[in-house]
Amino acid sequence: MKIIDASKLQQMIIGAYEYLDENKDLVNELNVFPVPDGDTGTNMNMTIKSGLDKVNKSNISSVDEVAKALSQGTLMGARGNSGVILSQLVRGMSKTLKGKDIIEISDIKEIFQNAKKTAYKAVMQPTEGTILTVARVMAEKAEEVYYETSSLDDYLMEIIGAGQVALDNTPNQLPVLKEAGVVDSGGQGLIFLLRGALNALNSNIDRDIDLSNGKEMDDESFIYKINFELAGSIEDLLTLDENLQRITKEYSSEIESSTLKASFKTDSPQNIVQMILLQGVILNISLENLKPNLDVKENKKSKPSKKYGFIAVSRGDGYNAIMESMNIDKIIAGGQTMNPSTEDIYNAMEEIDAENIIIFPNNKNIIMSAKQAAEVSDKNAVVVETRSIPEAFSAILEFDESLSPEENLENMNEVIEDIHIAEVSISIRDTTVNNIEIKKDNYIGILDGRIVATDTTIENTAEKAIIDLVEDEDISLITIYYGEEVDKRQAKDFSKKLSKKFKHVDCELVFGGQPVYYYTITLE
Structure with missing residues (x-):
């Protein structure tokens, strides 16, 4: 071949x-x-x-x-x-x-x-x-x-x-x-x-490739009209012209003096705009919604534009309620078991009417997607590299509307650097990590991203994970967020136990409702 x-x-x-x-x-x-x-x-x-x-x-x-x-x-x-x-x-x-x-x-x-x-x-x-x-x-x-x-x-x-x-x-x-x-x-x-x-x-087997993904697009689907003027090389403009003709409706265009002028209907304006941006420099562009929802449009107009908007990834009824109380504009469902896509974060950004947007990914595996979404969008956005939801709570409390996005980002990053996070989950296999032998179905304690303890009970594992840190460092506050699989009474008993053991430390108990992790504990 x-x-x-x-x-x-x-x-x-x-x-x-x-x-x-x-x-x-x-x-x-x-x-x-x-x-x-x-x-x-x-x-x-x-x-x-x-x-x-x-x-x-x-x-x-x-x-x-x-x-x-x-x-x-x-x-x-x-x-x-x-x-x-x-x-x-x-x-x-x-x-x-x-x-x-x-x-x-x-x-x-x-x-x-x-x-x-x-x-x-x-x-x-x-x-x-x-x-x-x-x-x-x-x-x-x-x-x-x-x-x-x-x-x-x-x-x-x-x-x-x-x-x-x-x-x-x-x-x-x-x-x-x-x-x-x-x-x-x-x-x-x-x-x-x-x-x-x-x-x-x-393979010699020819597969039938369904270009429409099983659905024919009708005229009702092409509800956005785009007009644009793009400067670029003739080769790039011709390629773009051919591609747009195939994937849009009612397409018309002309190329003159290294400039492409085009008009068409589409069902996915954000993807089309990204395609256009890759091929040249936009001289002007307009987008019209041919079938706007008038109620939504009126509501949007009635809302004044603001300086800052917030996006946070969250998973758990308790966490979501706290986010709502802190006036987070968009809460994206996601977390350790369900990482949102770049597009999920991008779409949330597009729905916020704010001059600047601050994004809290709240998981180390979502940070890169959040940054990629910020790069794709034409909105001014910064990503606070939060690796857990409780870190976002502390970061938001540090927010100052009078400061610039860059100053707020610096302050928030300083706050989350001083927070320690412990988590308790269950092992799905026998393994050895950090010289700790772990048995399947035993519990594992994770501190600041490292497995540090294992035991046969949830509470013993949690205590083992945090004891050295609490005794060796100047910890004054422990906040325990209990997950969806932990009974409230069980969580209260654990909180009381820690209060008795660490008399110099204040202990708070909060319902997080998170999956996977029985407890997420912040130490400050």
């Missing part, structure tokens, strides 16, 4: 998604922490599914158009850190295939090079022994074994084989992986995707 056309590339994306979908639970089980939180495999699977849905809804005839649709879909559908990194790998592929009708062997080499570069740039502090390492080694292998007479599928097999070797070596690069006896979950997810794509490339 010497080339890959648009149809074959679509089949490869379908194959990649299906193979990961079959193995996502295996990827989830590779997480170092044995917590029942369906994580990496689910996030990567939902990210590639979003990309595939975008491809299937687009009328496309070149690999450039397939890659663009996949990139747009994974960008907005990215969930968790692994999903964001996957979207950046896809973005690197899309850059390589710009303007191309087919993929040749030389393009494969550039795809892996650009994918690696784009993904590494997206991560502030790249860590070896992760999905990034697997991507880097495959890029190096693509360079090493490249020669023009190779068959394309053999070439890919060598590259993916090198990726598998790199994946198997990740425990030697990250001690925490070696101790837990697992390989990197993100790297494993990437290998599953590439294996699925390679299987589809070598």
